[in-house]
Amino acid sequence: xxxxxxxxxxxxxRSQLCASRPSFDARLSAxxxxxxxxxxxxxxxxxxQPSSLSAIAAAQKLGGSVTGFVAGSGVKGTSAAEAAKIKGxxxxxVVENEAYEKSLPENYAPLLxxxxxxxxxxxxxxxxxxxxxxxxxxxxxxxxxxxVSDITDIESEDTFVRPIYAGNAILTVxxxxxxxxxxxxxxxxxxxxxxGGSAEIVDGSDPKAESTTEWVSEDLAKSDxxxxxxxxxxxxxxxxxxxxxxxxxxxxxxxxxLGAAIGASRxxxxxxxxxxxxxxxxxxxxxxxQLYLAAGISxxxxxxxxxKDSKVIAAINKDPDAPIFQVADxxxxxxxxxxxxxxxxxxxx
Numbered sequence: 001x002x003x004x005x006x007x008x009x010x011x012x013x014r015s016q017l018c019a020s021r022p023s024f025d026a027r028l029s030a031x032x033x034x035x036x037x038x039x040x041x042x043x044x045x046x047x048x049q050p051s052s053l054s055a056i057a058a059a060q061k062l063g064g065s066v067t068g069f070v071a072g073s074g075v076k077g078t079s080a081a082e083a084a085k086i087k088g089x090x091x092x093x094v095v096e097n098e099a100y101e102k103s104l105p106e107n108y109a110p111l112l113x114x115x116x117x118x119x120x121x122x123x124x125x126x127x128x129x130x131x132x133x134x135x136x137x138x139x140x141x142x143x144x145x146x147x148v149s150d151i152t153d154i155e156s157e158d159t160f161v162r163p164i165y166a167g168n169a170i171l172t173v174x175x176x177x178x179x180x181x182x183x184x185x186x187x188x189x190x191x192x193x194x195x196g197g198s199a200e201i202v203d204g205s206d207p208k209a210e211s212t213t214e215w216v217s218e219d220l221a222k223s224d225x226x227x228x229x230x231x232x233x234x235x236x237x238x239x240x241x242x243x244x245x246x247x248x249x250x251x252x253x254x255x256x257x258l259g260a261a262i263g264a265s266r267x268x269x270x271x272x273x274x275x276x277x278x279x280x281x282x283x284x285x286x287x288x289x290q291l292y293l294a295a296g297i298s299x300x301x302x303x304x305x306x307x308k309d310s311k312v313i314a315a316i317n318k319d320p321d322a323p324i325f326q327v328a329d330x331x332x333x334x335x336x337x338x339x340x341x342x343x344x345x346x347x348x349x
Contacts, residue, residue: 035064035157038116039089040126040135042103043070046078050186050230051127053086057189058125058182060088061154067119068092069204071100071111080201087193093119093204102215103131109138110209116143116179118205123157128183128286136183145177152188166282167305186229187288187309228278231261234289236280236307239267240296240317240336247273250340251295257347263287263307265297281306295336299324316340 037059041052052068059066067090068083080094093115100108112135116124124139126132128150140147152170153161159174160182228234235255241247247268255262264274266281280287282302292310297303299315299322307313308327315328316336325331332339 035062035123036119036121037062037064037066037123037125038093038112038119038121039066039068040112040124040132041068041070041079041083042127042129042131043072043075043079046072046075048079048082049127049129049131050227051129051132052083053192053194054127054184054186054189055125055132056086056089057192058151058154058184059123060192061189062123062157065090067121068199069112069115071095071097071108071204072103073098073101076201082194084199084201085195085197086199087195087197089197089199092199092201094201095204095206097206097208099208099211103135104211104213104215105135105138106213107209107211108135109142110207112139113142114207115204121179123180123182125182125184128185132183136181140181143179143181145179145181146175147181147183148173148175149183151182151184163305166301167308168301185286187286225255226259226261228261228263228280229285229287231287232289233258233260233291233293234263234280234287234307234310235260235293235295236263236265236297237268237273237295238265238297238303239271239273240298241268241273244273246337250337254293254295254340254344254347257344258291258293260291260293261289265294265300265303268296294324294328295340297324298322299327316343 039055039059042049066088070080070083076094076096080092083092095111100111126136137147148160151160151162159172161170161172164171235251235258237247237251241250251262262278263280264278266279266283268274269276269279282305284306286306288309290311292307293314295316304327313328314330315324316332316339317324318335320333
């Protein structure tokens with residue numbers, strides 16, 4: 001009985017091993033390709049955007065080979081050349097085609113998928129900007145994998161950290177997909193050396209996918225102030241400013257005195273005090289400046305989600321129980337219409 005049972009057990013074990021071999025081989029294949037990352041670079045008018053540097057920083061943290069990808073009109077001599085100087089990047093894939101200049105996701109996603117498959121990349125990374133949030137979900141769908149969004153840390157090649165519930169909880173995600181599609185929070189991945197590299201610029205594949213969308217026009221708010229997403233100092237105004245006129249009268253001189261970018265809470269934006277592009281928070285921009293000064297902002301969790309990584313947080317509010325004071329390093333209880341102009345005058349001196 002025993003001698004008969006043993007071969008039976010062995011046969012079962014052998015059959016189970018054979019049944020599991022495809023998934024094992026698939027994982028082994030994925031492992032052989034690990035750490036071959038395609039960093040999707042966002043460009044505007046031939047100039048790389050800050051989200052591109054965040055994507056490269058995250059790719060470098062993964063380790064292994066890093067390849068940049070950029071597409072558009074005349075990008076080979078502009079943004080591609082700029083990206084080739086970034087230290088740690090081995091290759092830049094370039095697709096010269098005006099159809100991709102505005103990064104319309106309907107044709108940009110198939111373009112990316114074509115190059116991901118041709119290059120055998122195991123990771124695809126873009127910044128968690130409007131561009132990344134628009135294009136990469138479509139890329140993940142076409143690759144039949146799950147995207148991991150808004151990553152703030154990388155633990156290993158398949159394990160990532162991201163905030164949930166407006167940053168009130170931190171989730172560690174392990175992905176078993178053969179290709180990891182990721183967007184990364186710009187404030188969490190910085191420190192890329194933009195000089196000293198000598199990446200090879202090569203032509204990528206162009207499937208010439210048709211787009212069902214046509215670019216008509218855009219109306220951008222232009223400012224000489226630092227970009228809100230990358231500024232080292234940010235001053236933000238909230239509902240307490242009461243009107244657009246007061247917002248401009250109080251906040252603009254303060255920003256000029258500090259050399260800071262201007263931000264706003266969602267309440268201020270919804271009330272028409274400030275432009276949508278200035279919104280800081282869960283549904284706006286994430287910022288992590290050296291100094292974040294909030295005036296007339298109560299401190300709802302949705303706003304805190306976008307700025308609580310700031311190095312120093314200062315708050316001015318007439319309500320001593322305002323939630324903003326719970327996260328502020330420096331707090332001033334008082335009427336902002338008196339305190340902010342007084343602070344501005346002292347800064348000018």
